Amino acid sequence: MTRGNIVEFAGVQKSYDGRHLVIHDLDLGIRHGEFLTLLGASGSGKTTTLMMLAGFETPTRGHILMKGVPIEHLPPHRRGIGVVFQNYALFPHMSVAQNLAYPLKMRGDDRATIARRVEKFVHMVRLEGMEHRRPSELSGGQQQRVALARALVFEPDLVLMDEPLGALDKALREHMQDEIRQIHRELGVTVVYVTHDQSEALAMSDRIAIFQDGRIAQIAAPEELYERPASAFVAGFIGENNLLAGRSEGSAADGRCRITLASGAEARAALPGGRTRPTGQVTLAVRPERLAIGRPAELLANRLRGRITDVAYLGDHLRAQVDIGGGQRMIVRKPVDQFPERPTIGAEILVGWREEDGLVFS
Amino acid sequence: MAVAVAHGAEAAELRRAWHRSGQRRRLVSLLLVAPLFLYVLLTFMLPIGLVLYRAFENPELIEAFPETASTLSGWDGGEGLPPDPVFATFARELADAPKRATAEAARRLNYEISGFRTLISSSARKIDSIEPAEPSAMRDALIELDARWGEPAYWHAMKRATPSYTPYYILAAVDLRQDDRGDVVQAPEDQRTYVDILLRTLRIAAVVTLVCLLLGFPLANLMANASGPFAVVLMIAVMLPFWTSLLARTSAWIVLLQKEGLVNSLLAWLGLIQAPLELIFNTTGLYIVMVHMMLPFMVLPLYATMKGIPPHFMKASASLGAHPLRGFLHVYLPMTLPGVGAGALLTFIVTVGYYITPSLVASASDQMVGYFIAFFANTTINWGMASALGMVLLACVVVLYLIAARMVGIRQLAGLK
Incomplete structure (x- = not known):
């Protein structure tokens, strides 16, 4: 066991029907005090992983260790893990204060302690004056805060959050992201956060584990995931990406990879040190914001001529689709002032990118 | 954010327009619910009302002996027998009343004092033998017919049974009754059920x-x-x-x-x-x-x-x-x-x-x-x-x-x- 890991999944498998595995051989270490996000499409196993950690599901095989102790057969109420549920699960027949007092009462704390703790956490989530309201009398954002406070009020070392912001509108969601991050920093608690929203994951996490069909495709810090995805799947999942199929002609001695695209055009990509050079069918990934257009593109190593098929005006930037031949399209995203002129559909355009901005996956 | 219309006239106009706009919809929903409303009214509310009415209704004596009823209501119901004219009126009405009405009245009086039914029916059979006479003579004749007519309890019972509406049934349903002075008391122990x-x-x-x-x-x-x-x-x-x-x-x-x-x-x-x-x-x-x-x-x-x-x-x-x-x-x-x-x-x-x-x-x-x-x-x-x-x-x-x-x-x- 690695020092500094609060939780360790060791060879965990989960099957609901005895035939199909929902989780394949999961090995995952969760570090003390980190904000770890489990990110993936629905059915990728992220929620199952969370529920096994909370104790509502039992691993079919393997072990879950918390602070070095196996917990896979410990019932949920003895794990001492806070959980924020997707739909909050606030007890409707109890007031805000009673909801917050519940975990403390279950632990047999005395009245004075309970009152003090409840007050502290009501203050922390800024719900002063709402203590005696029922959950049904609160707005969605306020309910969310109560759920958050209730999962934290007994000061667990680990808090799990299952898509807690899914029910909120966009503006409120972004606001709550800031609040959750701030609370995480203040309390130093370890957070495991499940979401399918990659921008939420990028904004909040210390590390992100990307789930793909019951396996972790990659686990890394947000920047690393974005800049150096381990596979075409990750490259496509995190942020927007142009994924172009092509053939790699072996590779040159200069450490560069040559790829022939469907249109017959050739692109070159630098391979970071230590990576084996892929041959045969490959995928080339280029971020839309790394593409240059018009005159600046002429100076770059990779240049393709294309035709604009669609333009969307998004306020601070423009997003254009460019047909580069061979049935392939690229998306270009640039601040409005970096487009040479307002692009028109059907216009010819030159797109280009640097060798190091293209990533090759086999 | 809803903004209230400020001016009085404008507000009134808005309210009228709002009312008009919903009128048709309200009318349609009212029509749709009307059959059920009528059905509930006729099959549920009306029977309950009738049951309520039946629990207090008290027509038997008024139908059989209308004049006796009105003279009895003039009696103060004190101790002793009612005044002589009551006897005379009752004897005349008992002789003249249709058999069916007499039987109904007898049944009703029997709830008050058991045995009243036979008293009425036997008296009704024999009443024709009495010659009409002065009221005081009629009293004696009735008492001769059956000694019970000389007991005030029977006349009190008859007085209690004369008003158009009576609390008798509802009191009986909770083991209470009215005594001869009209006070509500518990029924005798052997009759409490x-x-x-x-x-x-x-x-x-x-x-x-x-x-x-x-x-x-x-x-x-x-x-x-x-x-x-x-x-x-x-x-x-x-x-x-x-x-x-x-x-x-x-x-x-x-x-x-x-x-x-x-x-x-x-x-x-x-x-x-x-x-x-x-x-x-x-x-x-x-x-x-x-x-x-x-x-x-x-x-x-x-x-x-x-x-x-x-x-x-x-x-x-x-x-x-x-x-x-x-x-x-x-x-x-x-x-x-x-x-x-x-x-x-x-x-x-x-x-x-x-x-x-x-x-x-x-x-x-x-x-x-x-x-x-x-x-x-x-x-x-x-x-x-x-x-x-x-x-x-x-x-x-x-x-x-x-x-x-x-x-x-x-x-x-x-x-x-």
């Missing part, structure tokens, strides 16, 4: 409700959490009694529970009993059969409530450190209370008014109010008493409903929340 019957009825309903709750709660819980075909089977098992005729079910229970019935034979075959158990035509049988009849009324509201409680509440409770048992007590149970309230109220109300099953499977000493209402309505044709008992039962149910509404909330009881 209805309070006992009412308490018995409420007790039986309470026990049936409690047993149904104890049996139905786990069943409803199982149904709410069961999945697939098992849930369907459970649902059918609960609904099956609803789809079978009441009489068929009751008869089936009699067959099962009688001395040589299936249950006794099985127990004897197993060697558990030596002599057959008395399982039917007594209190035991009443409870067994009534609980079976009432179970769906308890299970269905419970099931509906439990189905609406998502599993994440118990998960949340566990994640907060509560043992499943404490979670059940603190989280799940309080959330099922509206269902418990609705189910218990429904079961209790239906049981309180049950008639067919108790009359078939219970002993004479276990009969409930419904049996006596039927007895008065069908056997003795005493509509006043039948209506009064019905009113008492209705009052009990309304009081209970108000208490429950206070505790659980009327909207939850009605299933609106």
Whole structure:
């Protein structure tokens, strides 16, 4: 066991029907005090992983260790893990204060302690004056805060959050992201956060584990995931990406990879040190914001001529689709002032990118 | 953000326009609901009103002896006999009244003092032999006819029976009566029956409700959490009694529970009993059969409530450190209370008014109010008493409903929340 890991999944498998595995051989270490996000499409196993950690599901095989102790057969109420549920699960027949007092009462704390703790956490989530309201009398954002406070009020070392912001509108969601991050920093608690929203994951996490069909495709810090995805799947999942199929002609001695695209055009990509050079069918990934257009593109190593098929005006930037031949399209995203002129559909355009901005996956 | 229109005229115009815009829709919904409204009015509200009226209506003496009634109402009802003209008027009317009206009046007077019926009928037969005479002579002639006419109690009883409306039935339904001075007093001890019957009825309903709750709660819980075909089977098992005729079910229970019935034979075959158990035509049988009849009324509201409680509440409770048992007590149970309230109220109300099953499977000493209402309505044709008992039962149910509404909330009881 690695020092500094609060939780360790060791060879965990989960099957609901005895035939199909929902989780394949999961090995995952969760570090003390980190904000770890489990990110993936629905059915990728992220929620199952969370529920096994909370104790509502039992691993079919393997072990879950918390602070070095196996917990896979410990019932949920003895794990001492806070959980924020997707739909909050606030007890409707109890007031805000009673909801917050519940975990403390279950632990047999005395009245004075309970009152003090409840007050502290009501203050922390800024719900002063709402203590005696029922959950049904609160707005969605306020309910969310109560759920958050209730999962934290007994000061667990680990808090799990299952898509807690899914029910909120966009503006409120972004606001709550800031609040959750701030609370995480203040309390130093370890957070495991499940979401399918990659921008939420990028904004909040210390590390992100990307789930793909019951396996972790990659686990890394947000920047690393974005800049150096381990596979075409990750490259496509995190942020927007142009994924172009092509053939790699072996590779040159200069450490560069040559790829022939469907249109017959050739692109070159630098391979970071230590990576084996892929041959045969490959995928080339280029971020839309790394593409240059018009005159600046002429100076770059990779240049393709294309035709604009669609333009969307998004306020601070423009997003254009460019047909580069061979049935392939690229998306270009640039601040409005970096487009040479307002692009028109059907216009010819030159797109280009640097060798190091293209990533090759086999 | 809604902004209120500031000026008076403008506001009035807006209100008119708003009213006009909704008028057609309101009219249509009113028309759509009209048939049901009429139906409820004619088949439900009207009969209840009639029952209420019948419990107080008192026409018999006025119809048979109208003048006697009006002269009697002039009597102060003090000690001693009424003034002589009352005797004369009564003797004349008794001779002239149609037989049918006299019989009705005799029946009504018999409720006041038993034996009054024979007094009236025998006097009516012999009254023609008396020659009309001075009022004072008529008094003596009547007393000669039957000495009881000389007892003030009979005249007091007749005075009590003369007003158009009487509290007699409703008082009798709770073992009270008016004495000769018009004060409300308890009925003589040997005549007190209805309070006992009412308490018995409420007790039986309470026990049936409690047993149904104890049996139905786990069943409803199982149904709410069961999945697939098992849930369907459970649902059918609960609904099956609803789809079978009441009489068929009751008869089936009699067959099962009688001395040589299936249950006794099985127990004897197993060697558990030596002599057959008395399982039917007594209190035991009443409870067994009534609980079976009432179970769906308890299970269905419970099931509906439990189905609406998502599993994440118990998960949340566990994640907060509560043992499943404490979670059940603190989280799940309080959330099922509206269902418990609705189910218990429904079961209790239906049981309180049950008639067919108790009359078939219970002993004479276990009969409930419904049996006596039927007895008065069908056997003795005493509509006043039948209506009064019905009113008492209705009052009990309304009081209970108000208490429950206070505790659980009327909207939850009605299933609106």
